[in-house]
Amino acid sequence: MYRNFKFEVISSGSKSRLGILRTPHGDLQTPTFIFCGTKASVKGMFPEQLKKAGTQIILANTYHLFSHPGSEYIKNRGGLHKFIGWNGAMLTDSGGFQIFSLGHGSVSNEIKGKRSRVSMLARIEEDGAVFKSYWDGSTQLLTPEKSVKIQRDLGADLMVAFDECTPYHGNKKYTEESMERSHRWEKRSLEEFERNNDFSQALYGVVQGGIYADLRKRSAHFVNEQSFFGAAIGGTLGGSKEQMYEVVEMATGELNSSRPIHLLGIGGISDILRCIELGIDSFDCVHPTRIARHGGALVKRVYRDAADREHINLKRAQYSVEDDPIESDCDCVTCQTFSRAYLHYLLKANELLALSAIAVHNIRFMNRFMEEIRVAIAHDNLNEVRKKWV
Amino acid sequence: MYRNFKFEVISSGSKSRLGILRTPHGDLQTPTFIFCGTKASVKGMFPEQLKKAGTQIILANTYHLFSHPGSEYIKNRGGLHKFIGWNGAMLTDSGGFQIFSLGHGSVSNEIKGKRSRVSMLARIEEDGAVFKSYWDGSTQLLTPEKSVKIQRDLGADLMVAFDECTPYHGNKKYTEESMERSHRWEKRSLEEFERNNDFSQALYGVVQGGIYADLRKRSAHFVNEQSFFGAAIGGTLGGSKEQMYEVVEMATGELNSSRPIHLLGIGGISDILRCIELGIDSFDCVHPTRIARHGGALVKRVYRDAADREHINLKRAQYSVEDDPIESDCDCVTCQTFSRAYLHYLLKANELLALSAIAVHNIRFMNRFMEEIRVAIAHDNLNEVRKKWV
Numbered sequence: 001m002y003r004n005f006k007f008e009v010i011s012s013g014s015k016s017r018l019g020i021l022r023t024p025h026g027d028l029q030t031p032t033f034i035f036c037g038t039k040a041s042v043k044g045m046f047p048e049q050l051k052k053a054g055t056q057i058i059l060a061n062t063y064h065l066f067s068h069p070g071s072e073y074i075k076n077r078g079g080l081h082k083f084i085g086w087n088g089a090m091l092t093d094s095g096g097f098q099i100f101s102l103g104h105g106s107v108s109n110e111i112k113g114k115r116s117r118v119s120m121l122a123r124i125e126e127d128g129a130v131f132k133s134y135w136d137g138s139t140q141l142l143t144p145e146k147s148v149k150i151q152r153d154l155g156a157d158l159m160v161a162f163d164e165c166t167p168y169h170g171n172k173k174y175t176e177e178s179m180e181r182s183h184r185w186e187k188r189s190l191e192e193f194e195r196n197n198d199f200s201q202a203l204y205g206v207v208q209g210g211i212y213a214d215l216r217k218r219s220a221h222f223v224n225e226q227s228f229f230g231a232a233i234g235g236t237l238g239g240s241k242e243q244m245y246e247v248v249e250m251a252t253g254e255l256n257s258s259r260p261i262h263l264l265g266i267g268g269i270s271d272i273l274r275c276i277e278l279g280i281d282s283f284d285c286v287h288p289t290r291i292a293r294h295g296g297a298l299v300k301r302v303y304r305d306a307a308d309r310e311h312i313n314l315k316r317a318q319y320s321v322e323d324d325p326i327e328s329d330c331d332c333v334t335c336q337t338f339s340r341a342y343l344h345y346l347l348k349a350n351e352l353l354a355l356s357a358i359a360v361h362n363i364r365f366m367n368r369f370m371e372e373i374r375v376a377i378a379h380d381n382l383n384e385v386r387k388k389w390v
Numbered sequence: 391m392y393r394n395f396k397f398e399v400i401s402s403g404s405k406s407r408l409g410i411l412r413t414p415h416g417d418l419q420t421p422t423f424i425f426c427g428t429k430a431s432v433k434g435m436f437p438e439q440l441k442k443a444g445t446q447i448i449l450a451n452t453y454h455l456f457s458h459p460g461s462e463y464i465k466n467r468g469g470l471h472k473f474i475g476w477n478g479a480m481l482t483d484s485g486g487f488q489i490f491s492l493g494h495g496s497v498s499n500e501i502k503g504k505r506s507r508v509s510m511l512a513r514i515e516e517d518g519a520v521f522k523s524y525w526d527g528s529t530q531l532l533t534p535e536k537s538v539k540i541q542r543d544l545g546a547d548l549m550v551a552f553d554e555c556t557p558y559h560g561n562k563k564y565t566e567e568s569m570e571r572s573h574r575w576e577k578r579s580l581e582e583f584e585r586n587n588d589f590s591q592a593l594y595g596v597v598q599g600g601i602y603a604d605l606r607k608r609s610a611h612f613v614n615e616q617s618f619f620g621a622a623i624g625g626t627l628g629g630s631k632e633q634m635y636e637v638v639e640m641a642t643g644e645l646n647s648s649r650p651i652h653l654l655g656i657g658g659i660s661d662i663l664r665c666i667e668l669g670i671d672s673f674d675c676v677h678p679t680r681i682a683r684h685g686g687a688l689v690k691r692v693y694r695d696a697a698d699r700e701h702i703n704l705k706r707a708q709y710s711v712e713d714d715p716i717e718s719d720c721d722c723v724t725c726q727t728f729s730r731a732y733l734h735y736l737l738k739a740n741e742l743l744a745l746s747a748i749a750v751h752n753i754r755f756m757n758r759f760m761e762e763i764r765v766a767i768a769h770d771n772l773n774e775v776r777k778k779w780v
Contacts, residue, residue, distance in 0.1 A: 040735070044434075044742035047727055069710075069735055077713060077731055085727035320459075323467060337437060337475035341467055345430070345459055352434035352745060 001194070002229045005157075005202040007260045007281075011378055015252065015279040018377040021260050023157040024200055025081065025089045028056045029374055030260065031276050033267070033366045034091055034284035039064045040074070040084050043289060044356035045363070047086045053332060053360055054367035057089040057157075059284055062150050063098035066142070068135035071153035079155030090156035091284070094147045094189070094206075097234075097264065099131040100165040124164065126181070144188035148203075152196060160232055161189035163206040168236035175210035175235075182208045183222050190226055202229035204262060207251045211238045216247065220254035230260040233280075237266070245274050252279035269298070269310045269369065270390045276373060277382060288366050292358035295347045297326045298365040300389050310390075314358065319344040332364035391584070392619045395547075395592040397650045397671075401768055405642065405669040408767040411650050413547040414590055415471065415479045418446045419764055420650065421666050423657070423756045424481055424674035429454045430464070430474050433679060434746035435753070437476045443722060443750060444757035447479040447547075449674055452540050453488035456532070458525035461543035469545030480546035481674070484537045484579070484596075487624075487654065489521040490555040514554065516571070534578035538593075542586060550622055551579035553596040558626035565600035565625075572598045573612050580616055592619035594652060597641045601628045606637065610644035620650040623670075627656070635664050642669035659688070659700045659759065660780045666763060667772060678756050682748035685737045687716045688755040690779050700780075704748065709734040722754035723747075 006022040007030075019030040035042050035050070037058045042050060050058065060080055065071060077083040080090055123130040128143030147162035163182035166175050186205050193203045205228035209215030223231045233251045237244040248263060255261055260281045266272065267285020275283070288298060295315040303326070304312050312319070312326075325335035326343070334343075334357045346354035369389055376385045396412040409420040425432050425440070427448045432440060440448065450470055455461060467473040470480055513520040518533030537552040553572035556565050576595050583593045595618035599605030613621045623641045627634040638653060645651055650671045656662065657675020665673070678688060685705040693716070694702050702709070702716075715725035716733070724733075724747045736744035759779055766775045 039739050039741060040732075041739075041741045041743045044746065046723060046743070046747070048723060068739065073710075076711075077729070083729070083732055083735075085732070320463075321466075333436060333438060339467070339473070342430075342473055342475070345473075349429050349431075349458065351429060351431045352742065353431045353436070355742060356434065356746065357436070 001197065001227060002199070002202045004199050005229055007230065007258070009257075014277070016276050016377050016382060017279065017281065018374055019260065019281055021281070023089045023202070025087060025157055026056070028089055028282075030281040031272075031370055031373055031377075032056050032282050033272070033288075033370050034059050034282060035363060035366075036061075036284065036286040036289060037084070037086075038286070039068075040080060042359075042363075043293065044352070044359055047084070047088075049333070049356075049360055050086070050363065051088070053364040054371065055088065055363060056367075057091060057282075058086060059091040059093065060084075060154065060156065061098060062092050062095035062147060062154065063142075064134070065154060066095060066140075066150050067133040071150040075153035075155070079153075081155065089158070091158040092151045092154050092156040092160070093264075094160045094162040095142050095150065096129065096147070096163050097165050099129050099142060100167075124181075126184075128162070128185075129164070144185040145192040148189050148192040152201070155200065157201060158204060158230070159193075159201050160204045161186040161193075161206055161228070163208060163234060166208055166210050166235040168211070168239060170210065170236075172210070172212055172215075175208075175212060176215055179208040179210075179215055179219055182206065183219070186223075187226065190228065194227075204228055204230040204232045206232045206234040206264075207255070208235045209250075210236050211243060211247055213250045216250035217254050220251050224254070224256045228259070230262060231255050232262040232264050234264045241271065241274075244271065245278065248275050248280065249278045255279075267366075270386075272369070273373070273382065273386055273390060276377075288362040289359050292362045293355050295343075295354070295358065296362075297343070297358050298362045299327055301387075303327050314340060314343045314354075315347050316344075326358075326361050327365075330361065330364060330368075332361045334358065334361040334364075391587065391617060392589070392592045394589050395619055397620065397648070399647075404667070406666050406767050406772060407669065407671065408764055409650065409671055411671070413479045413592070415477060415547050416446070418479055418672075420671040421662075421760055421763055421767075422446050422672050423662070423678075423760050424449050424672060425753060425756075426451075426674060426676040426679060427474070427476075428676070429458075430470060432749075432753075433683065434742070434749055437474070437478075439723075439746075439750055440476070440753065441478070443754040444761065445478065445753060446757075447481060447672075448476060449481040449483065450474075450544065450546065451488060452482050452485035452537060452544065453532075454524070455482075455544060456485060456530075456540050457523040461540040465543035465545070469543075471545060479548070481548040482541045482544050482546040482550070483654075484550045484552040485532050485540070486519065486537070486553050487555050489519050489532060490557075514571075516574075518552070518575075519554070534575040535582040538579050538582040542591070545590065547591060548594060548620070549583075549591050550594045551576040551583075551596055551618070553598060553624060556598055556600050556625040558601070558629060560600065560626075562600070562602055562605075565598075565602060566605055569598040569600075569605055569609055572596065573609070576613075577616065580618065584617075594618055594620040594622045596622045596624040596654075597645070598625045599640075600626050601633060601637055603640045606640035607644050610641050614644070614646045618649070620652060621645050622652040622654050624654045631661065631664075634661065635668065638665050638670065639668045645669075657756075660776075662759070663763065663772065663776055663780060666767075678752040679749050682752045683745050685733075685744070685748065686752075687733070687748050688752045689717055691777075693717050701752075704730060704733045704744075705737050706734075716748075716751050717755070720751065720754060720758075722751045724751040724754075
């Protein structure tokens with residue numbers, strides 16, 4: 001069923017593991033980070049810049065591309081890889097993530113248990129989810145079958161079954177009902193996938209169940225029993241970092257360990273490290289590229305003040321006279337070329353280059369971080385990585 | 391006086407000539423095009439991308455950098471080359487160009503004789519020009535001495551004497567008075583330059599005189615008599631293309647042919663070719679990078695419709711289904727990676743990448759155009775270049 005895909009675990013510590021995920025567009029060394037190319041472009045980045053920064057895989061969002069320019073249009077252009085000029089591996093999500101973030105407020109906040117303004121744009125029916133297009137405001141229905149069909153058109157290597165991204169502030173009854181519906185949707189996704197499988201793509205199931213251990217366990221077992229290639233952990237991860245790690249462990253502890261496990265929407269440095277120790281193989285998050293657009297540069301501990309949290313804000317006046325690069329030991333083009341002072345100036349002057357320059361650094365930072373983690377797993381010394389990076 | 395600079399004419403046709411302009415930051419093959427990095431950044435471009443596209447020299451604008459972040463700030467950062475990470479040759483203008491564009495309407499329009507709305511923000515005194523900062527609205531005085539001092543702080547290889555950029559719609563009396571004042575300002579620029587010459591920079595004089603042959607002749611002789619390294623042709627070039635070529639010829643016909651001759655603010659393909667045939671060695675214009683930000687991609691004749699004028703507008707709907715690159719024979723990263731359809735989509739989706747991708751192509755286009763012109767001068771067949779490019 002997945003004859004052009006393979007996941008091999010090379011070595012593993014207690015739960016952390018080093019693997020190779022083989023796809024038709026290259027082998028991914030895991031653990032790995034997936035960068036967001038939401039609207040079929042990692043903002044401001046040429047594919048060659050992504051490659052040079054060590055990027056293995058990027059994603060595009062089904063919801064955005066379905067709204068505009070449409071999946072059939074991209075299919076007619078030869079699929080996503082050809083259309084965007086990226087010959088590495090790709091993932092598309094199911095579209096549910098964005099649709100339910102419109103329903104439940106910011107998904108990012110919901111995953112992390114922060115309450116945010118709820119504007120119920122989506123209506124959930126047994127058949128699928130009704131939502132409004134961000135592009136033209138039209139009302140659309142997304143079903144499991146349609147999500148899979150769209151993802152077929154887009155042609156990414158890895159695709160994700162259609163589910164509801166459950167909110168933190170749903171109660172257990174709602175979370176359970178939602179989970180059961182997601183399971184029905186995921187089965188329909190898988191059936192649609194199997195009807196048209198041409199072996200160029202592989203499908204991930206999604207574990208739901210919110211913050212409830214019994215539900216997460218049931219959902220993990222459901223995913224294990226279906227012929228998914230991999231498992232993604234979705235929905236809310238609770239209201240604190242500790243709860244996030246507990247919820248992740250509820251799932252990874254139950255999931256079939258021969259399949260790759262993806263954690264949806266998490267991209268903080270300390271979170272990634274902890275979750276790798278709980279058995280996660282891949283991550284995606286808009287964080288590294290989004291903060292770049294606001295002047296946020298990721299730095300290791302030695303390059304920041306105690307008050308900074310994993311990144312520095314280059315808009316701050318203090319950087320206007322710092323002639324060193326973001327990180328002196330970084331081999332990215334930005335650190336090899338520009339000072340913090342210049343980047344500060346570019347941000348103040350609203351120069352485009354600031355955004356792509358900081359993004360290049362943040363992408364290289366994440367890729368180096370994952371590289372060091374992989375080496376550390378092989379040598380069983382993840383704590384050294386923690387000391388240096390967190 | 392200019393011991394680290396040298397201009398050598400290698401071969402010349404009737405008037406067109408192939409040369410080498412030696413600077414402390416490398417030898418420029420002339421004729422050459424200078425790309426605008428107005429606020430110390432060629433918008434959206436990494437220096438390595440400029441280099442890869444064959445760029446020899448870029449400029450920064452004294453007016454903008456004087457207003458923000460200030461020339462002393464850049465001096466304290468080690469000068470422009472170090473600050474922006476560009477180790478090739480650079481030019482700064484005198485600041486007059488922008489100041490008088492505030493006074494006389496768009497300089498670009500004025501040079502080309504198009505009338506535009508005049509909002510007199512600048513006041514001209516014998517000592518210099520009073521203008522408002524674009525950055526904070528403060529009133530500033532720019533004198534020849536100050537312009538040279540600022541350009542010293544910035545540290546570009548080539549600098550330009552301070553003059554008034556005279557408008558097309560000034561009459562002969564005004565043009566003559568302005569020219570005489572510009573000559574006094576240029577002498578003061580040269581005196582200030584000589585007082586602090588450290589041999590790292592070279593100064594261009596500017597030929598004024600508007601559209602009047604006798605004034606252009608007098609001004610060219612003035613520049614010849616002063617110890618400038620090179621000559622720039624400034625001020626209005628008339629109201630039509632034919633008049634532009636006449637005005638350029640009025641100057642080049644009189645200028646000392648052992649010095650390099652720069653034409654300020656002209657960047658059209660056919661204009662460049664004609665002006666090279668009149669003896670111009672270098673050009674600068676914001677055109678190739680500015681049109682990129684509006685979806686304009688420069689193309690040779692074979693790649694455009696009869697209605698297009700030297701570039702195509704990728705925002706037009708017809709390009710949404712064109713799977714070929716901007717130019718099939720172009721070796722730039724953009725043409726090697728992206729289709730016209732993808733660039734059209736990126737523009738419609740307001741994705742940052744569109745801007746830098748089209749800019750990369752336009753920069754490579756201009757550099758290849760100049761490369762082919764240089765080869766053609768050596769073989770005395772500029773008409774072949776005209777058939778292909780214009």
